[in-house]
Amino acid sequence: MVSLICSLQNHLDDVNWCAFSSTLLATCSADKTIRVYSTRDFTELSFSPLSGHGYGVHCCCFSPCGQYLASCSTDATTVVWKMDTGEIEAVFEHPGRSPVRVCAFSPDSSWLVSGASDGSLALWDFPSRALLRTGSVPDTTMVACSFTPCGQLFASGSTYGDLRIWDLSMNQLHAEKYAHDLGVTCCQFAPQMMKGMNNVSIFRLASCGQDSLLKIWLISRVSTTVSPVSAPLFLSLWCRYVTSCAFSPTAPLIATGSMDKTVNVWMVEDGSSSHGESLKQKKAFSRKWPGHSRLMVSEWSEDDVLSWLREEGLESLIDTFKANNIDGAELLSLSKESLSTDLRIESLGLRSKVLRKIEELRTAPVSNGIPDEFLCPITHEIMKDPVIAADGYSYEREAIESWINTKTRSSPMTNLPLQTTLLTPNRTLKMAICRWTSSQ
Structure with a gap:
């Protein structure tokens, strides 16, 4: 199930890309700027918009920790920005000086890949800022790229309409031709990896294209073999050509950008039977309008x-x-x-x-006036000591500790195994809850 929750209309030209961190949403445009919003209420940050590219910005992506934001442009560069100040940290020049159309960080920030209009891919060692190796697909333009959650594979998409899976040695493991009839515009792996039968790794890959479709693919990996495991889920979106899509790492949200200059944020719920019970626990994330959010x-x-x-x-x-x-x-x-x-x-x-x-x-569901991100998914009550679990969701500390101690080590939200029981205090969310509570 997919439902629209908000629309952002700050860019002056086509929106080319969207990217989430745990607390921010970044968008970039042909208007040469990158805009950065808080995912708490989707207000724009004080140093936004970011201006530094000489031509339109095609893509932007956060480092996994959220400390950096990379953006790439027709000016043949990939610029890395600091997210605490909005200042430039580094500039990468693409081999051959071809216009750079896409860039993506690996989950551990070890690698940064960039793709260009001549079909070339460049893999960079991010800590050392060194170019490691290159690859290419002839007679096309590379416009989409995303790493798997394990960081050992990445997907690319092109204007030819194909999706390809690569390893870090630039070997092509799978090619899905005609994934989008009119060309791919974006692809991104979901941040959580799933496990299938016989411990097979399964990844969810979202892709969108100029056919105005968002497709969700399931891809399995056995050793070095990669293949789709089911037909994609097709979602027809209400806007002119869809140019970008991005999964949130901390909430069931997808942002999409379009040539109508807008960014839409959608809530996505998995209706499969294996996740049914956990999904019933989710609070609906509804749109609110000033002055009458509590009314039907x-x-x-x-x-x-x-x-x-x-x-x-x-x-x-x-x-x-x-x-x-x-x-x-x-x-x-x-x-x-x-x-x-x-x-x-x-x-x-x-x-x-x-x-x-x-x-x-x-x-749209009726709002009770309490921001949904302030409610613990287990107790459905306002959190006092929010912590982030390994599944990326925030919970009341006492509730998630009790869940881990009395249940199997699985996520309350996804039913998937928790890779670790380590809980990280969510101080930003705690401060937001305190400010909201004081204002009521």
């Missing part, structure tokens, strides 16, 4: 509806809705015919957008 839509006043129109970028309809005294109940009852006949909205595109936004309201 049917209880909205006329002013609430006008506020919603402003939030959704539908200001042109405010006078029409105000003249017709549209409140929440009437809003939910609007149809294609009533928009055209009663409200006399002539634009087919505008009517379609309104209907789509109303459908989001119908399917």
